[in-house]
Amino acid sequence: MTNWITRLNATNYQQQYDAIQIVSKNVAHSAQALGFQELNITGYPNISDQAMRRHHIREAVLGVIQPGDLVVVQFPMWTHLNFQAEFFDTIKGIEGVRMVALIHDIPTWMFTKGEEEYDRANDFWLNQLKKFDLLIVANEKGAHKLQDDGVHVPMIPMQFWDYFYQGPRQEKQFKKQLYYVGGRDIIDTTYRAATPLYIYDRQVEKKVLESGSVTWLGRQPSDEIVSRLDGGFGVVVTEILLKNRT
Numbered sequence: 001m002t003n004w005i006t007r008l009n010a011t012n013y014q015q016q017y018d019a020i021q022i023v024s025k026n027v028a029h030s031a032q033a034l035g036f037q038e039l040n041i042t043g044y045p046n047i048s049d050q051a052m053r054r055h056h057i058r059e060a061v062l063g064v065i066q067p068g069d070l071v072v073v074q075f076p077m078w079t080h081l082n083f084q085a086e087f088f089d090t091i092k093g094i095e096g097v098r099m100v101a102l103i104h105d106i107p108t109w110m111f112t113k114g115e116e117e118y119d120r121a122n123d124f125w126l127n128q129l130k131k132f133d134l135l136i137v138a139n140e141k142g143a144h145k146l147q148d149d150g151v152h153v154p155m156i157p158m159q160f161w162d163y164f165y166q167g168p169r170q171e172k173q174f175k176k177q178l179y180y181v182g183g184r185d186i187i188d189t190t191y192r193a194a195t196p197l198y199i200y201d202r203q204v205e206k207k208v209l210e211s212g213s214v215t216w217l218g219r220q221p222s223d224e225i226v227s228r229l230d231g232g233f234g235v236v237v238t239e240i241l242l243k244n245r246t
Contacts, residue, residue: 003036088132101129103136106129167227195213
């Protein structure tokens with residue numbers, strides 16, 4: 001029996017610094033240390049209306065899987081929806097194969113503003129998750145939310161995520177300052193507290209920087225950020241990042 005894990009590779013030089021590729025690479029690297037083999041995929045442009053090309057890609061990537069193997073899919077795959085659905089169905093069609101989803105994001109939750117905006121019974125992403133034999137979720141809260149949304153698949157919470165890094169590290173000291181590292185434009189943060197907030201991001205609107213407590217450091221490779229941090233606290237992603245907090 002062979003254990004497999006998917007890895008999403010960048011399709012151009014700049015993409016290698018995107019969070020999606022970095023997380024996928026780090027998880028695959030850690031899985032390899034446990035004896036997993038990689039199933040390498042990319043974004044595969046222009047395949048949505050090319051059924052035969054999608055078929056050939058699936059054959060090339062999944063042809064190594066044998067009956068009784070274990071396949072861990074880093075979910076979502078961030079590729080065309082029909083390719084992803086067919087990819088999962090092909091894996092499930094191999095005798096005795098167990099398919100596990102390691103969930104990074106659930107697009108339905110990311111891109112809808114409220115629960116009333118999506119149809120749980122017919123939602124594409126929720127129905128894709130129902131195909132798996134096991135889901136690895138971030139925490140119990142995420143598991144309960146999926147169950148509320150009708151996904152009744154066995155789940156295991158991760159609880160804690162780490163970041164794979166082998167570069168130089170600064171000696172850490174206690175500092176009353178905050179760091180936010182993101183991949184989306186920041187347009188509506190109204191942070192006014194005295195504690196400094198340093199933002200690593202590709203774009204920050206001018207009104208965000210009107211607070212003397214906010215400093216924009218631009219977009220930088222993740223390893224460079226890790227190598228420079230010598231203290232302070234991280235701020236987690238939320239819909240209302242520090243909004244109206246003091």
